[in-house]
Amino acid sequence: MQAQVKQRALPGNESVLRLIWQEPLGRAGLLGVTLIVILAVLAPLISPFDVAKMHPKAKLAAPSFVYLFGTDHFGRDVFSRIIHGARVSLVVGIVSVSISAGFGYIFGMIAGFFEGKTESVILMIMDVIFAFPSILLALFIVSALGTSIVNTMIAIGIVNIPVFTRTVRASVKSVKSMDYIKNARSVGLKPAVILFKHITPNVLAPFTVQATLALSGAVLTEASMSFLGLGIQPPNPSWGSMLSDARKYMEIAPWLVIFPALFIILTILSFNVLGDALRDVLDPKLKL
């Protein structure tokens, strides 16, 4: 009997990654994300050339075995720049999502748990941030703070705070109305204990899903900002600025556009698909 009970406990403890792997889409997302992460982490080891090294004799060279994805108008190796660009994209994505998730969690918790005036004020501020198109707001912030990679991350981070605040607030409110929170209060637990021990773990699922989805949004925003020249600055490689530089040579050297665009699409698609799969696994109720 003991063994039987233990066995039934298993589905809950089964690794989330394994559950995602069982779904075809989840598997695709996981593979895509893993590929990008490996490329980014190993970039210094596997890139054939230095990102800034120019090859004057091979300007705008077509893809070949030497230059896998061809070269740009300075003769720089596109493949090396793309995998270094993956690094930049992921770092910007992760750091900015951490910023927005961190603040969003705090604001969402406060708004959802304390309700009343505090909630209205927080939501009002979030609505104001929400009202601006995200790229426009990020551009404002960067032009106010100055262009640098850190400021880009801060800008994208701020822009995404409202989404997290709303997600966390909504989940906190629904968890709060559950009887087990009422019960926790009626046995005399302190609000802090209820918040961290009983509410936080129960809102983690939508929070994690939101983080995965926000990551792809952050990558896209960074690419757009760099495309407009207000994101990552040269000589640091970024997919967005590579696309921007490539505009002039699009007709004679299409690989300059194709490969960065392909990687942007691959990254965003992978994270979105992974996010969806994560949601299906963590919170089956949300499945459409």
Next chain:
Amino acid sequence: MKNLLEIRGLQIRTPRGKDVIKLVDKVDLDVGKKQSFGIVGESGCGKSITANALMQLLPYPLEVSGGTARFDGKNGEVELLSLTADRMRSLRGREIAMIFQEPMTALDPIFTVAFQMEEAIRFHNASINKKEMRERALEMLRRVNIPRPEQTLDSYPHQLSGGQLQRIMIAIALMNNPKLLIADEPTTALDVTIQAQILDLMNELKETADTSIIMITHDLGVIAETCQHVAVFYAGQVVEEADVGSIFHQTAHPYTIGLLRAVTSLGGEEKKLYTIPGIVPPGGLWGQGCRFADRCVKRMDKCIKDMPALAEVAPGHKCRCFLHSGEVEA
């Protein structure tokens, strides 16, 4: 203090737009020591929020706007409604405990039963060690007749049935020997056979644990089986109050009569289940007269103009109806 709990003039209200809406209106209740006190009424009568107000657990934006609730606690008499948050917290679980309607959601799904039982002990007994806590939890599970308590302790809520969970909730509630147990529709979500078991269990525990029970329910069958004294709530007021025998046999208020007729019975002669026409008027839509007047079969002209007072119709039996007393509410 003669009684365990004396509620006087309890009022609960909620803001709606610019207005303030009364939800509970001047309720007086006396709960005796070791008594089981039933509160019965339809949904939306203010039964649950009355109980929640006693523990200062009213959901936002509801608030208590008047009245007192004196409670004869373990450390002397306290007034529950004006206690500071900290003192209230030390009372919850230790002196007043509560069980809820939905046992399936009353335990946190991500922690084991043991964790949640220990949490309830630890908070009020700082010095207790892990082993003692587990002993205590096991003992409580045995008291509420859980088969295989050791195993149950290490289960997660989703592995247990509704009946088992409600037993565990009762065990948690009684863990610190509270003087008052508030049971908010403890059997509504359970099927009939389990209902009977849970009610038997509560009766049994009341005898052994020296605890008073406030049983909130809309089921007169539950009242008949467990309570000694009953208050019938209607639209935020007490409309009839008496010992359980008088409520069932010398029923005075037309609303209570309606409730009694609406009880399903096996082998009854009526072919169709009786229902009281209409719904409880929500807060804000109460007229100046009797709040039951709209639905009452014995309505008189007077009922629409004036509010009857809760007057004694027999010793210990109060009723709010002009059929029995001409007294008008001040």
